Amino acid sequence: MKNRLSFLLVMVVLGLLLLAACGGSSQEAASGASSRPEPPAAYAGISNPKANDSAAVTAGEALYRANCASCHGDTGKGDGPAAVALDPSPQPLATTVISESDAYLYWRIAEGGAMAPFSSAMPAWKAILSEDQIWQIVAFLRTLGG
Numbered sequence: 001m002k003n004r005l006s007f008l009l010v011m012v013v014l015g016l017l018l019l020a021a022c023g024g025s026s027q028e029a030a031s032g033a034s035s036r037p038e039p040p041a042a043y044a045g046i047s048n049p050k051a052n053d054s055a056a057v058t059a060g061e062a063l064y065r066a067n068c069a070s071c072h073g074d075t076g077k078g079d080g081p082a083a084v085a086l087d088p089s090p091q092p093l094a095t096t097v098i099s100e101s102d103a104y105l106y107w108r109i110a111e112g113g114a115m116a117p118f119s120s121a122m123p124a125w126k127a128i129l130s131e132d133q134i135w136q137i138v139a140f141l142r143t144l145g146g
Contacts, residue, residue: 039107060140076144097145
């Protein structure tokens, strides 16, 4: 009986550790912006020169649909068709854009998710998209929030 109880206790502890390890980015999403790192100095304090520009929003939507929607979903809920194969799952941008600065959004798009603490499959777009294109995507993302 004592061996069985010890075995059960070990299994419960291992199960809890496994659940904690599998959390991926869900803790980040659940805890909000305060747990997210600040953009590095190269990105700190920048703001979108394309904000409130309807042409930029339209261009950003086309770029988003072509490059981002397969993972983040058409409405930015992290439910694109490719999302099911990703761990951690893509962030729900529709809620992220409400609480994050332009600097944060630009940084995350430009640098992608390979670095800690994100460790995701999101590519770094700065070698693929121009600075203007990234800002256009940020302008479009702002329309998803709310």
